[in-house]
Amino acid sequence: MPDDEPNPMANFNPTSCVVVIGNEVLSGRTQDANIRFLAAKLGAIGLPVREVRVIPDIAETIVATINEVRAKFDEVFTTGGIGPTHDDITSECIAAAFGVPWEPHPEAWSRMAAAYKPGEFNAARQRMGTMPRGAELINNHISIAPGFSIGNVHVMAGVPAIMRAMFDTLAPTLKGGKPILSRAVYSHGLAEGLIAEGLTAVQQRFPQLDLGSYPFYRPTGNGVAIVAKGTSEADAEAAVAEVTQLIAKLGKIPIQGEPAE
Amino acid sequence: MPDDEPNPMANFNPTSCVVVIGNEVLSGRTQDANIRFLAAKLGAIGLPVREVRVIPDIAETIVATINEVRAKFDEVFTTGGIGPTHDDITSECIAAAFGVPWEPHPEAWSRMAAAYKPGEFNAARQRMGTMPRGAELINNHISIAPGFSIGNVHVMAGVPAIMRAMFDTLAPTLKGGKPILSRAVYSHGLAEGLIAEGLTAVQQRFPQLDLGSYPFYRPTGNGVAIVAKGTSEADAEAAVAEVTQLIAKLGKIPIQGEPAE
Numbered sequence: 001m002p003d004d005e006p007n008p009m010a011n012f013n014p015t016s017c018v019v020v021i022g023n024e025v026l027s028g029r030t031q032d033a034n035i036r037f038l039a040a041k042l043g044a045i046g047l048p049v050r051e052v053r054v055i056p057d058i059a060e061t062i063v064a065t066i067n068e069v070r071a072k073f074d075e076v077f078t079t080g081g082i083g084p085t086h087d088d089i090t091s092e093c094i095a096a097a098f099g100v101p102w103e104p105h106p107e108a109w110s111r112m113a114a115a116y117k118p119g120e121f122n123a124a125r126q127r128m129g130t131m132p133r134g135a136e137l138i139n140n141h142i143s144i145a146p147g148f149s150i151g152n153v154h155v156m157a158g159v160p161a162i163m164r165a166m167f168d169t170l171a172p173t174l175k176g177g178k179p180i181l182s183r184a185v186y187s188h189g190l191a192e193g194l195i196a197e198g199l200t201a202v203q204q205r206f207p208q209l210d211l212g213s214y215p216f217y218r219p220t221g222n223g224v225a226i227v228a229k230g231t232s233e234a235d236a237e238a239a240v241a242e243v244t245q246l247i248a249k250l251g252k253i254p255i256q257g258e259p260a261e
Numbered sequence: 262m263p264d265d266e267p268n269p270m271a272n273f274n275p276t277s278c279v280v281v282i283g284n285e286v287l288s289g290r291t292q293d294a295n296i297r298f299l300a301a302k303l304g305a306i307g308l309p310v311r312e313v314r315v316i317p318d319i320a321e322t323i324v325a326t327i328n329e330v331r332a333k334f335d336e337v338f339t340t341g342g343i344g345p346t347h348d349d350i351t352s353e354c355i356a357a358a359f360g361v362p363w364e365p366h367p368e369a370w371s372r373m374a375a376a377y378k379p380g381e382f383n384a385a386r387q388r389m390g391t392m393p394r395g396a397e398l399i400n401n402h403i404s405i406a407p408g409f410s411i412g413n414v415h416v417m418a419g420v421p422a423i424m425r426a427m428f429d430t431l432a433p434t435l436k437g438g439k440p441i442l443s444r445a446v447y448s449h450g451l452a453e454g455l456i457a458e459g460l461t462a463v464q465q466r467f468p469q470l471d472l473g474s475y476p477f478y479r480p481t482g483n484g485v486a487i488v489a490k491g492t493s494e495a496d497a498e499a500a501v502a503e504v505t506q507l508i509a510k511l512g513k514i515p516i517q518g519e520p521a522e
Contacts, residue, residue, distance in 0.1 A: 023471055024473055024488070025296070026313065027301070027304055027309070027310075027443070027490060028297050028302075029473075029475075031297045036289050036292045040288070040289030043289055049288075049289075050287065052281075052313075052314070053315075054312065056312075057473075085460055086457065086460055086464050087464075122458070123458065124454050182290070192385075193385050193389075194385075197383070199347055200347040203347050210284055212318075212348055214290075229284075
């Protein structure tokens with residue numbers, strides 16, 4: 001049993017949702033590289049991701065999804081669809097979702113106009129300087145075109161390096177909650193079916209934690225990792241200590257931490 | 262312009278949705294490795310993925326999501342949450358979503374009972390032989406526990422190797438449509454903002470295709486890949502031929518296919 005009381009704030013962190021916009025992920029062409037990055041970063045600032053949606057470049061789907069998730073979650077992060085080509089329709093769809101005009105953003109527009117060679121700030125590129133009225137820019141140090149926030153929706157690029165640069169700009173402005181911490185223990189040769197009963201009991205004693213059981217299959221051996229996540233380090237460590245004992249009782253060797261990937 | 266008429270069946274393929282169930286993806290602990298595999302395989306058999314959801318191991322979320330997407334899409338594929346531990350609740354949630362009892366599946370149960378050593382088919386493992394009434398098994402050659410299908414929902418493991426083995430068993434039983442084909446051309450040093458206008462015109466001439474523009478950033482150089490997807494090989498090739506000319510007109514070297522990853 002943990003020494004401290006269950007943390008009543010544990011379930012009161014604000015929540016977030018990631019919306020990946022792009023046919024290229026839905027077609028299998030592209031391996032998404034943004035979900036995991038955002039999930040880890042948002043958990044660390046106490047804005048845990050509660051749902052991810054991957055949706056196509058179809059206007060009605062984007063508008064309906066954004067309006068659903070911005071009402072349901074505290075913060076929404078989109079990736080993809082803000083470039084200059086015909087399939088980049090995220091920005092105007094966000095405007096439609098918020099019911100505001102889609103119009104040149106004075107700062108983005110003038111910055112882009114200055115950055116391109118004369119004649120090269122063409123109609124396609126001008127679309128990247130066009131945003132929902134009231135949008136606040138999300139700058140980045142890689143591309144000329146910024147992302148933007150409007151209300152609780154944060155609109156970022158799909159290219160991972162640009163998305164990450166935008167998120168790094170955005171993160172300090174976000175109001176997070178308690179950071180989600182993680183403690184883990186694993187063992188080679190452990191079977192989930194043998195530790196399951198004991199794990200259930202540990203989870204019941206630590207309802208404020210999320211206790212996950214994850215089999216792994218590595219060239220160096222198979223096994224199971226048990227991960228405790230929550231906002232209390234003491235709780236996570238106490239739960240993992242109990243799981244460590246469970247593993248030892250099953251005659252296996254517990255190793256603290258996560259197995260190498 | 263393509264020689265053949267626009268294919269009126271192009272938009273009439275059945276549709277599919279992938280639901281990834283698991284806190285480990287939402288927390289950033291685990292890089293999803295199932296979405297891309299399923300998206301590519303389902304596109305190839307004419308069941309293109311139109312949406313992906315990643316949701317937590319929370320019963321009400323699973324039940325609500327399954328009921329929403331099984332009504333909205335022709336086929337639904339879930340991954341994750343069918344192991345023996347306390348956080349594996351997909352199976353009973355699917356039963357709840359369909360409003361049927363969750364009970365021992367005679368075939369799965371007897372097969373598992375025979376596979377484990379005496380005394381090791383314990384309560385936790387028995388949960389893996391417990392399924393929604395009416396479930397049809399999805400076998401695999403890796404693990405003892407099967408997945409299952411009920412109605413248009415196909416429930417598979419989250420561990421990629423097991424999921425793939427299950428999908429390979431399942432695939433021949435699925436009623437797909439026309440395979441989604443892909444043709445691509447790329448060029449180093451190409452800027453999306455310069456080809457965008459021409460691409461829009463090509464997309465308008467081939468409304469039956471999905472024409473995507475994807476910047477790439479590789480150690481060997483940056484550039485843009487243009488990908489035409491659809492059910493007509495002739496259309497895709499004709500569109501890519503037009504894009505190839507566009508690239509050449511911009512003074513860049515078009516290369517057929519996708520850039521190496």
